[in-house]
Amino acid sequence: MSGTVKRIGDIYQKLYQLYGPQGWWPLIDCKGPKPVKTGAVEGYHPLNYDLPVQRNHIYEIIVGTILTQNTAWLQANTALHNLNDLKALVPEKLLKLDDEILKSAIRPAGFLNQKAIYLKKVTQFFIELDGETPSRKELLEVKGVGNETADSILLYAYKQPEFVVDTYTRRLFSHLGLSHVEISYLKLKNLFENSLPRDVPVYQEYHALIVEHAKRYYNKKPHGVGDPLSRLSI
DNA sequence: AACCAGGACGTGA
DNA sequence: TCACGTCATGGT
Secondary structure, eight states, X not given: OHHHHHHHHHHHHHHHHHHOOOOOSOOTTOOSSSOEEETTEEEEOTTOOSOOOSHHHHHHHHHHHHHTTTSOHXXXXXHHHHHHHTTOOSHHHHHHSOHHHHHHHHGGGSOHHHHHHHHHHHHHHHHHHTTOOOOHHHHHXXXXXXXXXXXXXXXXXXXXXXXXXXXXXXXXXXXXXXXOTTOOHHHHHHHHHTTSOSOHHHHHHHHHHHHHHHHHHSSSSSTXXXXXXXXXXX
């Protein structure tokens, strides 16, 4: 197990070395020191770990976590901009939005019927928080918020040390031989949290780096072809 | 033209 | 607890 711990730390170093700081979570109106663009998407803020600072920033991240469920970020981002154009990226505004208008705005992100419901549920929850940080358990009670979404909200919107696991994480680390693909969400999450310093920027960067890396080598079958990391860990 | 994306839920073993 | 079908659009 100590070997696993060591390699999880080593892989982080290697990914950071390969891609550098990722600046997650992207924000539309990013006022960080040097917001940058990744591909066709703007709003990343590498090395700025103070964001989000405003209430609307936190809310925008929460909306983004719902919109990007099983959906490419590029399309979630389009939906996010549609809402922003409607001036509906404000909790009180989104709640008042007509359901059909809401659905047409988020259409590019897919699953519009479900996500319209989820967005209003999580928005109501956010308003009732009244600025407080939610617990993981509370978040999971909101319909539409599962394990990954809850951890993404806690890590990126509320800066809580909760490691985010996604399908890319499962693919990458099973391919590297550190876990198996059937491992449960919580077990894989615990594996990371027990292997890393309890540090929010590290958690934020590691998940973002896994996504960046997996997009290149784990988006098509067979997974992991040409992955430079596979040599490191045998 | 299939395949899949920064998942979650409901159902039935 | 766990496997499986469903939800939907658009890019590659």
